[in-house]
Amino acid sequence: MEDLPDRGDNAAVLVMGDPIDELGYVAVDMKDSVLRMRKMEVFGSNLEQPDLNARVCSDSLMRAAASYGANKGAYRIETEIPGLGMLLKGVGFLPEGKKFVCDLSKIVKICKD
Numbered sequence: 001m002e003d004l005p006d007r008g009d010n011a012a013v014l015v016m017g018d019p020i021d022e023l024g025y026v027a028v029d030m031k032d033s034v035l036r037m038r039k040m041e042v043f044g045s046n047l048e049q050p051d052l053n054a055r056v057c058s059d060s061l062m063r064a065a066a067s068y069g070a071n072k073g074a075y076r077i078e079t080e081i082p083g084l085g086m087l088l089k090g091v092g093f094l095p096e097g098k099k100f101v102c103d104l105s106k107i108v109k110i111c112k113d
Helices: 052-071
Strands: 009-017 022-031 034-042 076-079 094-096 099-103
Touching (some): 009 052, 034 052, 052 076
Parallel strands (some): 034 076
Antiparallel strands (some): 009 022, 022 034, 076 099, 094 099
8 A cells, every 4th residue: 555646544455355265455545535446456357348257346345445434434435446437337436537436325324323
């Protein structure tokens, strides 16, 4: 994570796996209450030309990242990862300049105490 330019707060790497193997990861941080997905990899797949495995795993990783962000106080999620925004358009991500963005409330239920 140290190699990410303009790294924000609450930087983390969330790893997805099954009982035998790691399947992929997403690196996130927060800036101004926005969770930023900075890097994502689904091992054995290309996010710019996604197969079924890439679609399922990237969706799961994005949802884990959104939940992480909501627990840290984020209200929005964004990414500039090539190919990922188009892959997540069906969830509600919209283009905004070079980024794809989405309100976290479209992905996770945000409970207020």
